[in-house]
Amino acid sequence: MASLILSPAEQDFIIRGVESGLRADGRGSLDRREVSLRTGMISQANGSARCRIGNLGVGTDVLVGVKAEVNTWAPGEPEDVGSVVCNVECSPSAAQEFEGRGAEEINVELTQLLDRIFNGPQSGIDLKKLCIIPKQAYWVLHIDALVLDVKGNIVDTLVWATRAALLSTSLPRVVVETIADEMGNMQAEFDVVDDPEDLTPLEGTERLPISVTFSQIGKRYVVDASEQEEAVAQARITVAVSPAMEICAIQKGGILRGFPPSLLSEILQTAQRIAREELTRFGTHYSQAERQLASQAEEPNTGSTFLVTF
Amino acid sequence: MAESGQQVACAMQTFERLHPTEFQRRFLAQNTRHDGREFMQFRPVQVVKGAISTAQGSATVRVGNTTVVCGIKAEVCEPDVKRPTEGYLATNVELSPMCSAQFRAGAPSEEAQVASEHVHRLAGQMFDLTSLCIESGRAVWSLAADIVCIKHDGGILDAAVVALVAALEDLRLPKAELDLGTGMVSADRTMATHVGVGKRLFPATFALVDDAYVVADADDSEERMATASLLVVHDDRGRLVNVWKRGGGMLSSETIARCVQRARERMTEIAQTL
Amino acid sequence: MASNVFDRRRINGPQRSVEPLYTAKAAEPFANGRLDGRALDQVRPIFIKTGPLDAQSPSASAPSGSAYYEQGKIRVSCAIYGPRQGRQSNARMGSFDCDFKYAPFSCSWRLSHIKSSDEKEIALMLEHAIGPAIRLEAYPKASIDAFVTVIESDGKAATIAAAINCISAALADAGIELYDSVAACSMSMYGTQWVSDCSQAEENASTCSLLVSRMPSVDEITYLLQHGKTTPEMTTQAIQACSNDCTRVYAVICRYLQATLE
């Protein structure tokens, strides 16, 4: 996804810089750019968030909406679980080459990556809890992400936004009652309580993983590569880590080079360390913001969105 | 000596690359073919049945270098109201860029579509769709027979038809019952039975190369310079099922009759391998 | 395959068709050992053949290299075209593109003819896994295309690994300049135990799968994919074990390639 072309001189400058632990924007090799998160942006969605990673208000920008729908069970489908459906779209506003079918490949890649991290037990979301009545009805979580701007490191931005969106997701309450029909065999029925106040937050969100993406530049690697750095990166590796410090997914990208195993094990450890810090930062900021929101909640039409920056 | 032999071989290859048509003509003028066959000689056929475990029926067929794999997937569906006892058999020929550079990735080329259509028409004449009935008007088997070309070196229709016949003979459908209550079909893999083809088909293709020479079972390089092609299909009773002549090149009625005769002999060759 | 999309370029079956409910239960994997009686770290027997699709006589339509690869039930066929005229005419490096297709009958479920996003992503994976091995700078302005068709699959991760091995054999057959041939292998976790090269049934029962492809003689991991959750220790352990398997697969491929040269 290296959109911009750099002159050999620029490339050389960046590579040497990284190898001697310096980066063009003054960061250390393991520092992130400024991250800003906003949740509850889409009133129609059950949960939504917008994440921007980048300094001075310019950076990679992703908007994620989570919409829950009730599906009726069809034969052939698993009996007692709900499902998660991911979809990522790169808007042409992000980069010129995304126009027309240009974004197809990267859409597929990101969609599959998101699915790999958030669809299944590794995400911490308990799919069994999304089942309403076995063999009858279940919840489907549609996670739709829109990439609005690309300035390097789409993957982390995407994962962070999705994580926040899921944290802010709450489902309407469902009442299930079983009644016996004339034949005397029990029939389960349900109805969805249509009350914007009466919502239950999604379960298992405290186990949601976070991702750290490394880019190999020269002999070293950096976290949260900028657009220029990605243009010279030989390979990319994304590691998703859960709060319990489990590895939830690893994916390597980049057609140019591979990783020496030594570097790899180092990366895995670094990934955990960074993830631990960031998870705590993420957590604290998020809960603070939530408290603010709660306090604001009394006054009408403050628009339920809030901003976290760190 | 071997050295010079290699040089000759190399020179020949260059000549063939530069003037493929002329290259072929040299052979044909000598009453032989570039692969050493006689004009009316077919390539050997190999059939391997039931190689693929993920398909209910399958067969791999090689005609010379041309290789196709036919796999049949069985699902259940409701029959057409007009034909309550008939199942479905959809035959598709896949010509991917893997088998030859003349095909592009993506939607099927015209050649692939025509091949699919022709095989489908032949299948309709040999296979009895009522043998796919589970419960009249309620449930029937729907067979998807996909013929994937692994290597394309001419005579694709012949290979495809033989592969389809072999795969259908290999096809084993599980014992299926319709639960009238739920309308669901349950099937028991352990009690699978052969459906059997109505009648076997034995195809044979002939080509008029360079408007002058009638050759049997042309390969890719010969098909490229063919001006007419003739497909003759017999059934196992030795009766004709299909005679299909295309291309502007002229084949006299006598020639066609001769080809039909030769096709009958080919029939036994294929029958042995099946 | 609940509803079949009508495709006017193909012969269509009924609008809607479903698999019947199979009453007979599939055997429980790992109930006592592995279904096929393999050792836990044992890779299925491998069969390679290079050049099955190559032309006997020089013709433009034949691929420049090809390979047929079997690993247990898995059968993969691959053709390499190129180096040939690339798309962008002023590229400093050659481009390498993969096209990956499951034959409609190659999986235990029926696949539609239209390419799924799954297949598209696998194509990307293959490019990322093989790309590092090709000396693309040796082929400016050119493009190298690999077309892979899965004739039969048995375990998704294992099939991808097989595809990778098949391509690198085909590349060697095509005489493309490589740093080293890539060998790939997959593992799945069952309980707390890593199991090499899992079949579909085994994969379904597992909670986490890992795919590693590497260039042993350069000692570089060209591709790495973990799907599912484990502890970091388990991951590192698995990567190690998988790398070893890769080396074994690599040995098989190399032995074959050497044999073809003699």
Add this chain to the structure above:
Amino acid sequence: MGRPDKREPGQIRALHCALGQLNRADGSAQFSAGNTSALCGVYGPVDVKVYDEKLDRALVEVKFRPDIGVSATKDRWVESAVRSTFEREVLAHLHPRTLVQINIQLREGDGSVDATVINATTLALVDAGIPLKSMIAAASCVVLADDTTAVDPTQEEVDAARSTHTFAFSSSSSTRPQSGPVYVDSRGDFTMDEYNRCHDLCAMAAERVLAFMRTVVEGKVTKEALISTA
């Protein structure tokens, strides 16, 4: 047993043809045999996409639209049949780097569609003044359950038939008897002598079609001639 429409076994249905009905096309013909009717419009020689430009000859392209339903593989099949029949009949080398496009719309299909389509195409090409080696006329016939044969069958007869046969002949073949049919499609369940019987029947029928074509074209040409030489 007689035929539903009281025809003799060797009798073809009433032929009708109108030339140059489409005034946008370079040449067009509507050809009908009984209810079966096809409209064919020809453009050519026109400019061709660089992608499929042939340096030594014109590209012949065929588009077929069925009377009902969306176009599907069966229509591709007809297209390739028509193209393979005319590709070498058109003197394509006279107009290199161009395109001859043949568009066929089936008006109504009531048996022996392929033959009607081929006949319509011949006349449209002649009307467009595309250089042709010769005229091509097609006819089809069926072998019924009781071994009787019927030329130019209706759909009813086709459905009841044990085998159907379609032959196309070139007008020059009358002068060169040794040359056989240009196009053959025989399908069903039949023997070689049944095939030969149908071949001869269709050959005769095609002769009649050819004669009809000649009168049609002569009519058009002389009409113009009379004026120009008045």
Add this chain to the structure above:
Amino acid sequence: MTGVKVVLPGDIIDTQQPDGDEQAVIRLGPGLVQASDEVTAVTAGILRSNSETSQWWVVGNKRRYVAAEGEPVVGVVAARHGEGYRVDIGSAHDALLPLLAFEGATKRNKPNLAVGTAVYARVVVANSVMDPEIECFNSHTGKSEGYGELAEGFMFKCSLGLARRLIDTKAPVLAALGKGLPFEVAVGVNGRVWVNAGTVQSTILVANAIRNSEYLDAKQCRQMVKELLEKQ
């Protein structure tokens, strides 16, 4: 009328003159080709021959123009290039009209034709392998000889057969119209006719008259024109 022989594609032509000698070299015109040792027609039309020059050709009607050298055509400027204009003359490929192929055109003052302008030109290069080339003057005399831009007026299409008949100076319809009202006309054998009769009404009248004359003989033409003029 007698002597009119209609030929169809594939018909074999007997080129033997009743009194002609064997050695006479036969020259074949449009619509005829030599296949092996016999001459066959490839297009439908009327077989014509000239026994003195022993030329043979077929006269048929067409809608699509195929450029032939020396023929006058009416074209429409489709695009402008550095070295000349691309002109649509209704044949498979656009014709090239060099900037200097105009009367009195020099490097300095070239004619400036907008896209969409109608021009009357003569085909100078026409063969199957090259795109046709046309010019708006006689390259030998350097005089325009009536060729050039067609300002004002009205252009319409007709069959090639009609166009060829109109070229004939004693074309009945033009003659009849000439008696009735003044107008200028440029006939291209590519089936395009340009007319200008000052006022719009009369221009349209002329155009219609020519269009109607497609299937009318001389007498009918005069009648038709007379009626039109009366109506006006």
